[in-house]
Amino acid sequence: MGKMLIRNVEVLSFEGRKPIFSTGQDLLIEGNQISSIEPTSPILQEDCQVIEASGMLAVPGMLNTHAHVPMVLFRNAGPDVNENDWFNKVIFPLEANLTPKDVYWGAMLGLAEMIAAGITCVADHYFEMDWVAKSVEQAGTRANLGWAVFSHQGYGQLEKTIDFVERWQGKADGRITTWLAPHSPYLCDPDFLVRCAQETARLGIGNHIHASETAGQVTLSLELYGKTPIQMLADTGILDQPSIIAHCLYPTDEDLDLLTGREVGIAQAPKTYLAMAMGLADLPKYLDKGLAVGLATDGVVSSCTLDLFEQMRLTALTQKNKAMDAEVLPVNTVLDLAFQGGARVLRQPRLGNLKAGNLADVVLLRQNRPAVQPVINKAANLIYSLDARDVDTVICDGKLIYQGGRHLTLDLDEIYREVNSRLPRLLNKDLSRKIADYPG
């Protein structure tokens, strides 16, 4: 069993929900877990890979609670468009061009981006997910993978996504888990959702789904079904299973009560909400209810980057302004949400915190740019000044996958070559050929 020692490092860990910064620590990894974090010892262990980390800050690998990773193939393909056009004139027609191999190379590019930004685990919601699974296996990260499905594709397609779940559950040394991924209550009819709920119950897994993203979706759901999207998830049994709900910006108070006390996590990607002018969630209310909230990148056709440092900063900044109160979401709450929140949403109790016994997903941040000096308030510096560019080293499941700006599991030149060679075909858009119709 390999040993790795991160020597003389500052460590961010959490006691309960409270972040603690401890300087001068030795973080020892044995196999795929953290075995100890103790004040730096002058005596070096033998048989141990040593990473000298003086001046660096160790933080937990970040957990991206909702993404469409291969969508990097279409990065910035549709700026300045509102939601209906975004779906029906940009992304759904573009996605009709995707082949399984496109998805693979998109996932490889997106994983390279996420690793460089300190993200070691992603809940991905996309298509041709065997190819995303293969890329995760290669990259050395963790993932919760769900093959997106719409009810108009029929139950045969749902079966195909169930086969994927069974094929990849626990693979890549346990780094991959698989769930179902019905797209949303607006593109999956109630019977289809009931079936998804039944299947996830049978399989002992959860659902990863979009819901209540815009005020318009709530209105439409009330018109069509006489219930909100969240009520629909409750009534179809989806909420009786573990769930990741992407976005959930417009729950009613009754919806919030329905979500409370369940195995539900809410994924927040404010960069998307700003770019697409969707409004913002009332997060202090969700947190007061005890709901699990984590950060997400969403896909880059709306959010333009796969970067949770940016989403963390935007979460804090936008919530203060929404509340018109700078005391809202103070730094300790933001750090808990960004690191431990992601682990709660993804139901990974051994991630999101650096402590003995937890899985060894560790990110080392340099703290030596002019923009992050001097360090007066460590928590505020981490949220508002440090960012993904400061990521120096990434360890996932006890293995080094990125160091000093260099990927150790991925070949960037090959990825760029593959992605760019596919681009002309991928961007050849035909509005009459799209994967679904957004009904907004």
Added chain:
Amino acid sequence: MGKMLIRNVEVLSFEGRKPIFSTGQDLLIEGNQISSIEPTSPILQEDCQVIEASGMLAVPGMLNTHAHVPMVLFRNAGPDVNENDWFNKVIFPLEANLTPKDVYWGAMLGLAEMIAAGITCVADHYFEMDWVAKSVEQAGTRANLGWAVFSHQGYGQLEKTIDFVERWQGKADGRITTWLAPHSPYLCDPDFLVRCAQETARLGIGNHIHASETAGQVTLSLELYGKTPIQMLADTGILDQPSIIAHCLYPTDEDLDLLTGREVGIAQAPKTYLAMAMGLADLPKYLDKGLAVGLATDGVVSSCTLDLFEQMRLTALTQKNKAMDAEVLPVNTVLDLAFQGGARVLRQPRLGNLKAGNLADVVLLRQNRPAVQPVINKAANLIYSLDARDVDTVICDGKLIYQGGRHLTLDLDEIYREVNSRLPRLLNKDLSRKIADYPG
């Protein structure tokens, strides 16, 4: 006269307000100006410093229209506080500790940060400005410098700031210009503002001032004087001179009419507005009126970074969400505002655009991170995916000042050492000793 050739580079320039991206260009600098931008020639000129820039994007050096650069000494010293506490319990007491040498080292750190982020010109509004001027001279950048003054300090202090204006006007090979900097209508009484207007008229310069930052300031001004802060600036003659108005989030429609057609520029720093929960300006309205609007970093006790790429992105994102319309501030408008807008606000017609005859302030951006690939929409990529970390090379006034992540005019180790050695004294806060009282 030195010649520098940036070879085989992609260039962002503007035709009128429209951004144009041209690949395969040779950008030739002679002395301190751009002498030509032409398709790459196979024949190399002799006697010419050559920068091979294949794959890079050349953009104009960015203009920071409002900052308090030396405030980096107090970076993140007061997170999660509203405006009154921010002034009266954080920044005004901390600033009572500043010595001239502190200001110098703070400016050096802040200039290092800005250069690394592609900012080549800053309108700085602070204290002990001779020391900021010295640091700008050393760093090799441009600046419009104003020594902040409150009316409670008296006319003697105003005279001292006028002496500074005369001492440094046009210095550092013309890179430094100097203006007056009355703090604000809430901390300068009307007679004081009248005097500032008279002095700037006499000196042929402008005023750099805060105004209408919060709804509360407008209410207070109406209560005290029966007029808005902007009306106060008009009635005291300030607006008859060139002006930079920092923030200006709450102008009435009558205020906007007062500002129209004058030599007035408005500085926007949305990261501050979000962090301090101040609300947001209605920028499309300002732009419709033809007002000059530029980006600003403000000081890092509120904005935490001196980064105009971040402010550009936040401007676009927050304005879309404020309007609940993703079509607001489309990419071309954002780029014009970010680059040419800054030049308009700072009244620098030979900056903000890369074209023959303009001053040679040029920034080269790498475009080779996974997070900025593939490039589908160049304008959107520059705003939403590329950022300050992609800055490779910075040229100001025809001189290389930063290359490959290395500062050529500043010694970072010395700066960090000086700043950190001053920190314990600087952070020793005594609430009974502060430089001014915020009346909010």
